[in-house]
Amino acid sequence: MATRSPAIAPAPKVNAGPIARVPAPAVDPSDNAATRTAIFAGGCFWGVQGVFQHVEGVTGAVSGYSGGKKADAEYGAVGSGTTGHAEAVQVTYDPRKVSYGTLLRIFFAVVADPTTLNRQGPDRGTQYRTAIFPTTPEQKATATAYIAQLGAAKVWKAPIVTKVEPNKGFFAAEKYHQDFLTRKPDYPYIVYNDLPKVEALRVAFPQHFRKQAVTVYKIG
Template sequence: MTTSDSFFSRRRGALGLLAAGVAAAGLFAWQRPAYSLRTDEAVTLPAPAMDEPAGTAHTETAVFAGGCFWGVQGVFQHVRGVQKAVSGYAGGTADTAQYETVSSGRTGHAESVQVTFDPSQVSYGTLLQVFFSVAHDPTQLNRQGPDSGTQYRSALFPANAQQKRVAQAYIAQLEAAHAFGGPIVTRIEDGAAFYPAEAYHQDFLTEHPSYPYIVINDLPKVGNLKRVFPSLYRDDPVLVKAASAS
């Protein structure tokens, strides 16, 4: 099995024949079967009480980790104001930022997405609201749906002290409101470098919408973004490969 092919085997696991059957049946996000294995349903959360102040900058970056990066990237690519969303690794070192190595769960890396956005169009606080509402389940410790291991942890990698304060305040706000059925396990990790993932991981949701893992676990997230945040949703995603080609 080649490196470019081996990542497919990781996603089979618990999905097995169920996922293949769903794909064969041609089910889409709005036809999601009742027996889906995905459990991280969308929740409607309050907006952050604290957010970054408005500034003059038109470009800012933020890094989010919430399980498999395919779905997290796919969600943010459909958010208005996002200029780019790149799948990658954060939390470990440069020499281990490689898919097969990260998949061992021993590198310290988390599958992550670096989001470049225009803060005059969408704030960091709003991106946090999207992240906690529809992109993942922040109560799952070191796992997300069918994927388990520290590389699938829920984590935020703030780019500066201001982002850290906003993230800490929002988690505290959600905990005080008992927004979830269990405690939020999202970690805030400082000083972590981000390393882009291999090209075959980029834009995966858009390029492989019928892939069983995407059908069951990730297309519903994009559908929930459109339903919960209609003013933020845009039909055409910002794609990494399109930006690289321009």
């Protein structure tokens, strides 16, 4: 079964450069739908879920697996790095309150370092790659344009390796992975790697930050 580093070293940087340098997407079409879903892979899903659960306009965030087959969507198998899956989070949101482009900006600004190939913080392997799995043609176009925009702006010194990948389906992870950051804020991995990202969200995007996390299960 896959294991996590205890992450006893100092916390890695949230991204390679000041958050303020990550611009808003130039392409971000309006959407009057009542609800949409988006799928992001940004390393360990505990932190990705934890950040998006604090975004105003997000109504749900579920940890899971994307990029591979349903039969392989199991933590032990995914941890082998041979299934094609990445640890991912499916975000349900109200596009009238928070746009897909804003979710992308938060993803690149505070969730993941888009310049490290198959690695985020202490975690290594293809299952920890950064990737975007669009659920609509419009999301694909927006994400593709935004990656090109960020690359042209040279926000990071190293090239962006995050890919827009085909959406082959999202498969929820085991129950014990859900709401991990909210349930175990004192867990060393969370303290060193993920709580700084939630704080970065609060500081950099106060207009999009919600203090009370939206969770999969009732906490407490």
